[in-house]
Amino acid sequence: MNSNERFGLVYLIFGVSIILSLTSCEKKEKESAALKSKFSSTQLTAHFPYDLGPATVDVSSYPLNIQESYKLFLAVCSSCHSSSRPLNSPYIKAYDWKRFVKRMHIKMGTRGYVLESKDEKRIVEFLVYDSKIRKIDKKDEFDAKAQDLNKLFKEVSKERESLQEEETLGLPKKETPYVGVK
Numbered sequence: 001m002n003s004n005e006r007f008g009l010v011y012l013i014f015g016v017s018i019i020l021s022l023t024s025c026e027k028k029e030k031e032s033a034a035l036k037s038k039f040s041s042t043q044l045t046a047h048f049p050y051d052l053g054p055a056t057v058d059v060s061s062y063p064l065n066i067q068e069s070y071k072l073f074l075a076v077c078s079s080c081h082s083s084s085r086p087l088n089s090p091y092i093k094a095y096d097w098k099r100f101v102k103r104m105h106i107k108m109g110t111r112g113y114v115l116e117s118k119d120e121k122r123i124v125e126f127l128v129y130d131s132k133i134r135k136i137d138k139k140d141e142f143d144a145k146a147q148d149l150n151k152l153f154k155e156v157s158k159e160r161e162s163l164q165e166e167e168t169l170g171l172p173k174k175e176t177p178y179v180g181v182k
């Protein structure tokens with residue numbers, strides 16, 4: 001190989017590597033566009049990271065009375081938000097669950113729905129038992145899932161913001177109030 005041929009070879013390799021890197025860039029761009037649209041509308045309306053987790057639990061190994069209470073829980077606690085909110089939330093103690101069920105109960109009251117105190121107790125009983133099984137006894141597993149949900153929630157929030165920005169792009173800018181010179 002003379003020096004001209006060697007030069008030619010170097011240019012060829014250089015050229016091919018540029019083409020390869022350009023096509024991989026294009027691929028990445030396409031991938032990020034796919035990433036953008038991969039969230040469902042339900043995911044985009046999540047208020048809490050826990051909204052993004054599963055909305056059901058496998059209760060087949062739970063005691064029968066708890067399985068019954070689970071049905072009641074699903075019926076009552078998924079009427080305003082998804083049941084995934086309480087199921088994947090970090091709350092575990094009876095004290096917390098009593099507080100939350102009371103708080104939700106008050107919200108239901110304002111909608112004209114009455115929850116009997118015996119049903120309230122059964123829902124708390126299910127939540128405490130289920131928290132023990134999934135959140136306390138398998139703490140590492142639950143914490144890892146919670147971390148994934150937090151990450152996903154950040155991505156979803158970002159996506160929501162950029163969608164809102166796109167939506168407001170066409171609108172006239174809001175006037176910024178004069179706040180003085182800082």
Ligand code: HEC
Nearest residue numbers: 076077078079080081085086089100101104107108111123
């Ligand atoms: C009447 C509508 C309604 C019903 C029914 C309802 N919730 Fe909620 N829930 C809300 C709203 C609104 C929020 C968000 C604002 C807040 O936390 O008060 C919320 C938030 C929550 C949160 C997250 C609170 C936080 O700050 O982390 C939990 C946990 C929760 N609900 C559990 C339950 C449980 C358990 C039930 C069933 C007993 C239930 N919800 C039924 C309306 C409801």
